[in-house]
Amino acid sequence: MTRNLSNSPRRYLPARLLARLLALTLLASCHGQSHGPESQAPAQPVASSAAMQYTCPMHPQIVRDAPGQCPICGMDLVPKVMNNDAAAAATPADLNQVSQAPNAAVLAAVATVRPVAEGAAADTLTLPGVVDYDPRRSRAVAARFGGRIERLAVRFNYQPVRRGQKLLELYSPELVTAEQELIFVLENDADNAPLVGGARQKLRLLGLTDQQLRDLARTRRPNYRVAIFSPYNGYVVETLAAAASIPAAATGGVSTPPEPGMSAGAPNGPAGNSAAGPAQPQALILTEGDYVSTGQTLFQVVNTDQVWGIFQPTSAELGRLRPGQQLRVVAEGTGLPPRTARLDLVEPEFRSGASVAAVRVYLPNSQGRLRRGQRLTGQLVPSAATAGAGSLWLPRAAVVDLGTRQVTFVRRGTTFVPVAVQVGQRTATQAQVLRGLTGSEEVAVNGQYLIDSEGFIQTSANTVNPPVHD
Template sequence: MNKNIIYIAIAILVGLLGGWLIFGGSSEDSKSNKDASNMSDSQDHSADGEVQMWTCSMHPQIMQPEPGDCPICGMDLIPAESSADGLAMNEIKMTKNAMALAGIQTSIVGNQTTDDENMISLSGKVKMNEEENAVQASYFDGRIERLNVNYEGQEVRRGQLLATIYAPNLIAAQQELITAASLKESQPALYKAVRNKLKLWKLSEAQINSIEESGKVKENFPIYATVSGTVSEKMAAEGDYVKQGQPIVKVSNLNSVWAEFDAYENQISEFKKGQKIKVVTNAYTNKEFDATISFIDPVLNTQTRTVIVRANLKNSEGLLKPGMFVTGKIEAKANGTTSQFSIPASAVMWTGERSLVYVKTNPNEPVFEMREVTLGNRIGETFTVVSGLQDGDEIVTNGTFTVDAAAQLQGKKSMMSQDTADDEKPMSDMKMELSKNTQNIFQKSLKPYLKMKDAFVDSDAKNTSAFARETLEEIQLIRESELGTMEKSHVAKIKKMLGAISENDDIENQRSHFVILNQNMVPIVMNIDNIDSKVFIQKCPMANNNKGAFWISADTEIRNPYYGDAMLTCGSVIDTVQ
């Protein structure tokens, strides 16, 4: 019986232990599974909070919050890579090593200094004072036997011998004088009329008396300068036959010059005639010249939205040379133009009428975002910024195009992927400062360029390379010392693209370089003054992966260089340079 009790107790203990193992373990598993389920739910909810973006493999600038078709090419959109580093949609991140290799530099923009915060700065040029110009003309018909003015810029003084002229009419008039002199007692009126006739031809009393006393006829007569100044233009040469009143030389008095500035539409109210203005030039950085506003153009230039403000400058020391770039500073009214930021020209990229900069959005990391800005005046190598930046913003000032290229590779918004406006005025507002020599070189380079364009139309890679090489040979004659920072950047890119085209034998690869070549070539050509032959700026909206591409043509007829026979007439004329 005791044994039975023992057996029953053992059975109960075994039953309790088995029950605990079965139901207790199941409870723990249930709890564990519940916790895992809760964790999974939490993770799923977190995943649901992330917004999945969709993009096009051919057009990475397209970003949509839901799947569908690409609005450009119609291809199915694919999921965009999620940003693991927390970047915004249009931000791009570069490594510090890449920035160092590319020489990328940034600077912080801010308001002008206290001394200048109430000053308006204008950029302009020194010009000849047209009120002080004089034309030295011939007073009688004849042939120039000797011209004593040899070159432009030569100084002449009043009374100086300018030229000697053989004048048949004067030979006859001298003979009349000699005859009338013998009859002056009997016919004084005739004698007086003959002398007056010679005076009208600007012969002096001494010259007339000399002819009368000697009784000899002179064949050649001198022309003396009636004003003092600098020869600004030679209008005749030795051996030329000139008519009475025909100009021989143009003389400018450079003791007084003009400084002409471009003032923007929103600044016009700040200026009035008689107002004092301080003028400085790069040639004399520590010297200020006092000037007075003498003229404000009554007509606004509709292309640049500026008016000419002209100031008179005394130049008795001859320090100011016509053609010099100058900066004018004038005190703004208390309620007038507010102070503006100034940024280097190297920080700005141009896409038609847009001006773009890259802003560093993270002070501790190399993260950048493209931003559109509105520019004001250009002052030397800087631009004033009307809108688009704030005090303390850090922008890329060197290596801007490198940052933009990185943005393109990462499929972010860039200069190339900017949406274009409906009204196309390509690059016409981009003001460049080009020397006369640089303009002449670019005009010469247009001849091989146009042949290269025609070779693209014919899809002839061999001739395309040859004409690109000819164009590059012309461009390489440009002196870098005559270029500003922005102009240097464009010319360097032009040389690089022409070199790539000339060394390549694949027409499609050449065309991709031709796109970038024209982005830099077109704005320079549009800044050429008095171009020899009219050219047309044309654009195909479908070229360059539907981003649009420009080219220069000598004819209005569309001959598309980007597609050859496939789309020969795709495009339109959007501007004219003449």
């Protein structure tokens, strides 16, 4: 078979030319342009959260690239204030309120409370107290003449007595001589009224009663034992008077006064029965055969129809108390209902050995159920006189003392701003705010978490009720 080679080049030539023309066309379309990463146009700059830095208001050395909490104090980190305009433009709009100096505001998640008026304050002034005798209802039984005790009609402290009841009998040579003088005048010059009256008055001043004088005039015989009677209804209390006046030699140098409210002589005495059984009677220091001198105090007869309630406020609480206020008094262990008593006296000085002041109320005690030394609890009854006009109350921890002034932290949006306030009285858990707050604010319960010793110096004033400046 014969091949026609002369026609082969002519068959394949158009295809090769077509490929070359296509390549030239592509080169012409890409003329003046470059390809690859180097040829790409730069992208427009966008804000990135990586450019934001966060710091702690209390510890500026802590800087983080993302929100979080301070590893030292646990406070929420706030955006760090940047000096360049680009960083300021990159700050989100919702964080502009916290991008300020750390001594002007702080971002934190702490509990808040609203100020309340005194009448609605949770903290009520509560005072501890005790029952004590009313000395105006105490009468001293003193010896008006010297002599020897022949017989004691009372045997122990806190023995109940009635007015006119015999307490003891004394033998006194002085009194016997005065009785013999009256008998002599009556037998020899009974018509001499001035002389008879003088002899009677002398015996009356020595302590004899009119009945004893009538008996002496009738019998014309001197009494070698003269009775001394109680001038009052109440309880005999020797340890308040006689123990201090009896010489130590008469008691062997030992004096053991009973504990207040723990000694008793009878089931109906002021101390009554304890849980362990009847208390042992406290024996008298005076005994039969002892000699007493003129003017010596023998007993105190205490009437307990009215007693004192002595309450002990601290120095801070004392500023809230004024005479005339009402106290709600509860006596422990008596079963008596609470009673309201008027505050009659704020003692002007501290008692010996006491670190608290004393205030006094008077309590009726006709049934004798309030006994000396018994524990009392008193609560101040709020009134228009005790509540300060326009005053508010906050927890004590909500008020931060900066030395010369006090501030509270008021919530403003998501931040807390220090606001200067004027503080009045303070109790164990509450502080009175006189000016600086309106009562509608949300105040941080514990402001100490939001401040260090020198952290917040700049304070803002409440536009409705500005703080007072000294």
